[in-house]
Amino acid sequence: MTNIRVLIVDDSSVMRKIVERSLRQAGVNLxxxxxxxxxxxxxxxxxAAQVDLILCDINMPVMDxxxxxxxxxxxxxxxxxPVVMITTEGSEGHxxxxxxxxxxxxxxxxxxxxxxxxxxxxxxxxxx
Amino acid sequence: MNTYKMTPIAGSGRECWxxxxxxxxxxxxxxxxxxxxxxxxxxxxxxxxxxxSMVGMAGLLCxxxxxxxxxxxxxRIASRMLGVDAxxxxxxxxxxxxxxxxxxxxxxKNKIAGLGDGCMLSxxxxxxxGDYNLRxxxxxxxxxxxxxxxxxxxxxxxxxx
Numbered sequence: 157m158t159n160i161r162v163l164i165v166d167d168s169s170v171m172r173k174i175v176e177r178s179l180r181q182a183g184v185n186l187x188x189x190x191x192x193x194x195x196x197x198x199x200x201x202x203x204a205a206q207v208d209l210i211l212c213d214i215n216m217p218v219m220d221x222x223x224x225x226x227x228x229x230x231x232x233x234x235x236x237x238p239v240v241m242i243t244t245e246g247s248e249g250h251x252x253x254x255x256x257x258x259x260x261x262x263x264x265x266x267x268x269x270x271x272x273x274x275x276x277x278x279x280x281x282x283x284x
Numbered sequence: 285m286n287t288y289k290m291t292p293i294a295g296s297g298r299e300c301w302x303x304x305x306x307x308x309x310x311x312x313x314x315x316x317x318x319x320x321x322x323x324x325x326x327x328x329x330x331x332x333x334x335x336x337s338m339v340g341m342a343g344l345l346c347x348x349x350x351x352x353x354x355x356x357x358x359x360r361i362a363s364r365m366l367g368v369d370a371x372x373x374x375x376x377x378x379x380x381x382x383x384x385x386x387x388x389x390x391x392x393k394n395k396i397a398g399l400g401d402g403c404m405l406s407x408x409x410x411x412x413x414g415d416y417n418l419r420x421x422x423x424x425x426x427x428x429x430x431x432x433x434x435x436x437x438x439x440x441x442x443x444x445x
Contacts, residue, residue: 170379171383246394266312267316
């Protein structure tokens with residue numbers, strides 16, 4: 157996987173760093189990393205930057221990950237960008253909610269770089 | 285993609301909570317830090333555990349989960365998580381410990397049938413210093429003492445019925 161532009165959305169700056177590190181450890185060549193602290197910031201960031209992939213937490217202040225995924229569908233320039241949720245909320249109910257909202261993948265914390273790679277590879281290679 | 289991996293539920297009765305908590309802690313350290321925790325052969329001294337991270341739980345389970353360790357251990361944990369030198373982890377040490385506590389609490393509740401959707405987690409809080417008393421309205425305490433790189437790590441789940 158080369159030259160991927162990724163948006164990482166998490167209210168924890170440490171977790172954003174960990175996710176980026178996991179992508180790099182998994183051998184993903186990141187051309188650009190854009191960060192946002194909540195869904196609203198992520199929507200604003202997407203007005204200024206084009207990305208290939210979004211990794212997003214669920215529980216965040218201001219706008220949570222589920223609402224972000226729903227609102228992403230209304231952004232003409234980014235609505236087809238795959239979103240993978242990365243969250244502590246790992247119940248069946250949360251997974252169904254996320255996938256129904258439009259997420260294409262779901263990674264539970266804790267995770268390994270290989271798990272991140274597996275999910276990222278799957279969403280980047282699948283046909284829309 | 286609509287597949288996901290779910291760690292098998294370890295048990296739902298309270299008699300399983302201790303082993304489930306232990307499993308939840310070990311998984312977080314193995315997956316996020318690449319560190320295998322050890323069970324102490326005898327109870328280690330707990331003085332000097334000056335970093336406490338806490339996450340509140342509300343819903344079907346009400347209580348507080350806390351992780352206590354020394355400043356040295358906290359630096360090493362942050363270092364492992366972030367890939368930086370232990371002496372350069374700085375203020376990120378606090379956030380890293382908070383994330384560890386959050387993941388242990390989340391991993392624990394996801395392994396107990398019914399708690400995944402029925403229990404909310406608070407934002408983590410991290411306290412430094414050991415000269416304090418903490419009192420919460422709890423009826424039950426589950427406590428796990430493990431060794432992280434030879435240093436004690438105390439994880440406590442205080443449950444309010």
